[in-house]
Amino acid sequence: MSSAQRKTAIRITRAEDFPAWYQEVVKEAEMAEPSGVRGCMVIRPWGYGVWEQIQKRLDQRIRETGHQNCYFPIFIPLDLIEKEASHVEGFAKEMAVVTHHRLIQKDGKLVPDGQLEVPLVVRPTSETVIGEAFARWIRSYRDLPLKINQWANVVRWEMRPRVFLRTSEFLWQEGHTAHASRDEALDETAMMLEVYRDLSENWLAVPVIAGEKPESERFPGAVETHCIEAMMQDGKALQAGTSHFLGQNFSKAANIQYQTKDGGLELAYTTSWGASTRLIGALIMTHSDDDGLRLPPAVAPSQIVILPIIRDEASAADVMAAVDALAARLAAERYLDLPVRVEVDRRDMNAGEKRWSWIKRGVPVILEVGPRDVASGSVAVTERVALDQKKAIIPQDELVSGIATRLALIQKQMFDQAVAFRATRIRTDIADYDAFRAFFSKEGSDFAGDLGFVRAAWCGTRESEAKLDDLGVTIRCLPYDQGDVAGRTCVLTGAPATVEAIFAKSY
Amino acid sequence: MSSAQRKTAIRITRAEDFPAWYQEVVKEAEMAEPSGVRGCMVIRPWGYGVWEQIQKRLDQRIRETGHQNCYFPIFIPLDLIEKEASHVEGFAKEMAVVTHHRLIQKDGKLVPDGQLEVPLVVRPTSETVIGEAFARWIRSYRDLPLKINQWANVVRWEMRPRVFLRTSEFLWQEGHTAHASRDEALDETAMMLEVYRDLSENWLAVPVIAGEKPESERFPGAVETHCIEAMMQDGKALQAGTSHFLGQNFSKAANIQYQTKDGGLELAYTTSWGASTRLIGALIMTHSDDDGLRLPPAVAPSQIVILPIIRDEASAADVMAAVDALAARLAAERYLDLPVRVEVDRRDMNAGEKRWSWIKRGVPVILEVGPRDVASGSVAVTERVALDQKKAIIPQDELVSGIATRLALIQKQMFDQAVAFRATRIRTDIADYDAFRAFFSKEGSDFAGDLGFVRAAWCGTRESEAKLDDLGVTIRCLPYDQGDVAGRTCVLTGAPATVEAIFAKSY
Numbered sequence A, B: 001m002s003s004a005q006r007k008t009a010i011r012i013t014r015a016e017d018f019p020a021w022y023q024e025v026v027k028e029a030e031m032a033e034p035s036g037v038r039g040c041m042v043i044r045p046w047g048y049g050v051w052e053q054i055q056k057r058l059d060q061r062i063r064e065t066g067h068q069n070c071y072f073p074i075f076i077p078l079d080l081i082e083k084e085a086s087h088v089e090g091f092a093k094e095m096a097v098v099t100h101h102r103l104i105q106k107d108g109k110l111v112p113d114g115q116l117e118v119p120l121v122v123r124p125t126s127e128t129v130i131g132e133a134f135a136r137w138i139r140s141y142r143d144l145p146l147k148i149n150q151w152a153n154v155v156r157w158e159m160r161p162r163v164f165l166r167t168s169e170f171l172w173q174e175g176h177t178a179h180a181s182r183d184e185a186l187d188e189t190a191m192m193l194e195v196y197r198d199l200s201e202n203w204l205a206v207p208v209i210a211g212e213k214p215e216s217e218r219f220p221g222a223v224e225t226h227c228i229e230a231m232m233q234d235g236k237a238l239q240a241g242t243s244h245f246l247g248q249n250f251s252k253a254a255n256i257q258y259q260t261k262d263g264g265l266e267l268a269y270t271t272s273w274g275a276s277t278r279l280i281g282a283l284i285m286t287h288s289d290d291d292g293l294r295l296p297p298a299v300a301p302s303q304i305v306i307l308p309i310i311r312d313e314a315s316a317a318d319v320m321a322a323v324d325a326l327a328a329r330l331a332a333e334r335y336l337d338l339p340v341r342v343e344v345d346r347r348d349m350n351a352g353e354k355r356w357s358w359i360k361r362g363v364p365v366i367l368e369v370g371p372r373d374v375a376s377g378s379v380a381v382t383e384r385v386a387l388d389q390k391k392a393i394i395p396q397d398e399l400v401s402g403i404a405t406r407l408a409l410i411q412k413q414m415f416d417q418a419v420a421f422r423a424t425r426i427r428t429d430i431a432d433y434d435a436f437r438a439f440f441s442k443e444g445s446d447f448a449g450d451l452g453f454v455r456a457a458w459c460g461t462r463e464s465e466a467k468l469d470d471l472g473v474t475i476r477c478l479p480y481d482q483g484d485v486a487g488r489t490c491v492l493t494g495a496p497a498t499v500e501a502i503f504a505k506s507y
Ligand SMILES: [Zn+2]
Pocket: A458, A459, A460, A461, A464, A490, A491, A492, A493, A494, A495
């Protein structure tokens, strides 16, 4: 990286102030912005375009795994959400509550009027309302499994909002299923976590550690919560998707019963799983650099942008014709089973300014075509992942025929870089609490230093986690790929260890 | 139709009780159902599948016409929505208001807590919050036109809810644009109405009358509201899409200013336009019959369902293999530039029961394959539009090669039927108020009778519309295809007419 030798496009670098750098990247890329409403964001076209790519891929996988989309109400009556006690306890502190259904003029001011008998909660998640529907729809074993999904907005009131990462309103999908057996529900839970892992690693190029949450970090009301955890460039963890095995907890609350083959009556086992616009935050904090956003080709709204370089009026028409022809040829190529997404930047603006705007927006490939390129059939190529290299001038034919390979290589390079970064930031040599405390006691954001994950042996007791609280650290997951803990001691308490855990500060 | 001679699949006929019939069709087709929340519906997979087809087509057209998708917050602060006076006045009576941001336990009960300083309205539409964003984003003429769209849920509190037609929460898209000139904004308004007309007529097979709303029926804050109006089978009108020219009203309220080429400062002209899940209600009430839903192939989630007819264990495997092969061949065909959507019904259920379930769900083509069909390579074909005809037994090859044509003919037939029905229910011979009053004074729903639209000359004054109020009639639109009104008199007042209008009761 040459960022040390030149002025960077983002005015605050990661090393200077990671959180401020993040805000700047989001702003300069025109991904999103704060709205007038505390904690709510406006997702701008470039940011929403990334979400649409994520949606498209995830929706396809959700269908292929046998789920159907539907839509449930945004409002949940207070008396309904109270039914599962630990569930409501988990969300009570962050619920938006609708109490009135109209406004009236009073002393020249608009005020709420028409008070509701039962207040309505704006859904923070939909287990309760979907559970009610499941109870209506499920009669016999023939109705199982029941596997549905919805794409929706949810609200969890946020006192310290941060765009994409913690917003009062966010967009997500939530899957909900009911099964006749515990094993089938556990299989579903695992299958959907694998869908998220694949999405994260192969589409977002964000490597993750898959595992189970300790009891303290479970979804309110779940029997097991499984998750994928990604590492951001400041060494903090971000949960990129969760899949919950709910056992019969919500079935009991909503009375989801079915008649078995032999005429008995049983409670169904349910699951739920979700991924949200937080993924975009994960993407940004994993891949971006001091020149702005970098998007993996798989989820870039445009994978290629072509800048016409107009020197004078005389050659303008020729250049535009060549640019349009090149765009058409590229759009006829395919990458990941879809047409290549290419855009021509026709804005009435200085070429250098245009180029930097696309660098900050993280488009994977920038092409420039000027009068000389028209004559020679060539094109200047910049890859966002290799800004420190000189523009390559290559024949257009070569560019077109090799575009799918080029995009795939960029995608792989971004994933490999993120894996390599993470490898340097996972400590496996911290074995006692003194070293553990020292490692996590560093202040502030930490792009330059060595803050990261600690992978260590743990005794598995809830009490031991008290030693994490004042450090602002949590157990992110008990990774599926467990090392041998025989004879090892807990990093927190020194007691005999039962399991390996990932410890980290987190978003 | 043979429905007079046999028992129909829907237990209440259109002639008996049109509104009750509608509810039954929705329920039996498993399109949607009331939720525990007053006025909010659960959209079930088959109903949501229709919405996804509508979305796919409309989203494509919205992109092709130069708009970008994005997402704005669901909450609008009270002080923001007050800025455009006539706008807030139009929506004040039906707004859900969030007043608190958490719940706490008090005397063993959960109660709202954490009162907000400024209450938040759940968006009934987003002109105000998007106007604020436009004011931030637009600096100069170079930033215009700005053309965006969002797919979202909105809430308009409904005292007399009716599934798909009037629900407190509904799904829609809302487009919002800003332009440098009045003419360009008017062109945009017209272009998007034409997109809706095309969607309605060519995808939903619902014929519509396009025109402008009279002043009394305009969107709150609009200068002009244009609409498409469909006729339901009870002769009532349903507004299937609207496109608003907002002039500079919202630009003034939000201060959407831009610098002109010569350095001046001007207010932008804005438009907005929307279509919602109401379209599904229009679809149902236009096409369904006393045997349930009928779906036009263009928007059917599955266009074809194949029922395996299993006589005995011995031939079951052969039948299933033949069914799967036929499904694969059909899915390889294309209709409307998309793969044909075909589904195999593998449920463990009686074949007759299955057949009727699909008839009630309105799938356009039902195929049955039994052991004899396997041997002869044939298939039994039922078209939902021709239930009174005997099943046709035809060679599978013929079915496959002709499937696109067959679907296109069904689509055309459904549109033609709806056009023909409408033609019998538009009265153009009612010229004075006595006849007008008599026509619209009939009680109740009217599938069997002649309730419908009156197309008549009108004087164009707002006062004259008072004569409509007690009849429950409104002016649906001033149709674009105007007849000559020279020398004619107003059907309401007898004064000289200035324009032709469509009068009707409506949803
Ligand atoms: Zn321990």
